[in-house]
Amino acid sequence: MASPDVTLSVRCRDGAVLEDRAWTTVSVDLLRSASPWRTFRWHKGQKHYAGTYWSATTQSHVPYESRLELARLLFADFDPSVHGIVAQPFLLKFAVEGKIRKHVPDYFLSTQRGPVVVDVKPHHRLAQGETAATFAWTRQAVEARGWRYEVWSEPPAELLENIRFLAGFRRGWLFAPGLLDELRRSDLDGAPLEAASQCVPGPPAPCVRAAIHHLLWTHELHADLAELLRPSTVLRRSA
Numbered sequence: 140m141a142s143p144d145v146t147l148s149v150r151c152r153d154g155a156v157l158e159d160r161a162w163t164t165v166s167v168d169l170l171r172s173a174s175p176w177r178t179f180r181w182h183k184g185q186k187h188y189a190g191t192y193w194s195a196t197t198q199s200h201v202p203y204e205s206r207l208e209l210a211r212l213l214f215a216d217f218d219p220s221v222h223g224i225v226a227q228p229f230l231l232k233f234a235v236e237g238k239i240r241k242h243v244p245d246y247f248l249s250t251q252r253g254p255v256v257v258d259v260k261p262h263h264r265l266a267q268g269e270t271a272a273t274f275a276w277t278r279q280a281v282e283a284r285g286w287r288y289e290v291w292s293e294p295p296a297e298l299l300e301n302i303r304f305l306a307g308f309r310r311g312w313l314f315a316p317g318l319l320d321e322l323r324r325s326d327l328d329g330a331p332l333e334a335a336s337q338c339v340p341g342p343p344a345p346c347v348r349a350a351i352h353h354l355l356w357t358h359e360l361h362a363d364l365a366e367l368l369r370p371s372t373v374l375r376r377s378a
Contacts, residue, residue, distance in 0.1 A: 145280045148230040150174045162280060167254055175202055175227040176243050194224055195309040202226045208245055208259045210299055211291050215248055217302050219358050223249030233276045242273050254286040262292040301364040308352040318342055318350050327360060333370035
């Protein structure tokens, strides 16, 4: 399947819908500013856990339709190479064996290494025939443009818990600038988290600890997030 055989429809922020455009002619800037293709709905008894997540990257709410999609949002928001996130960015149409196939990817990420189209699916469903075929067609179309395509499943549990925890400290305006600056000047490289919380005289230790968590979120400090954060976790400065 050559990429010119693929068409795309996108919903603009002003409500206008651009339908069946040639996939190779649609600009990155248009996709960066797209609105979700589908309307996100919430109702009693629905099978999927849906909601909106306030992203520090976009400074706006981004919708999701499952807990796994929310997890991918957290990872994208935590990734310093990501500078744009769009949920359900477009409708892709494929001509396959004389039939029209349709697919709406879950996310479009603008990154320092170029666009990334993301589909989120539990690992146990990846081998299902229709799912595998759809993802294969999508990958071929996306990679034909020189973009990256990612099928994302369950991440390591400890890493997810740490990023979910640090996301609670992502709103930088909640922290006193003076406290953050004092921590930036402090020699925290190699210090355990609990000891680092005592390094700034004056503010209560919980406030200092929260500010350290914010610097971990912004990658000004680093720690081994493959292990659950604890008082003995060793902090490292960015290189």
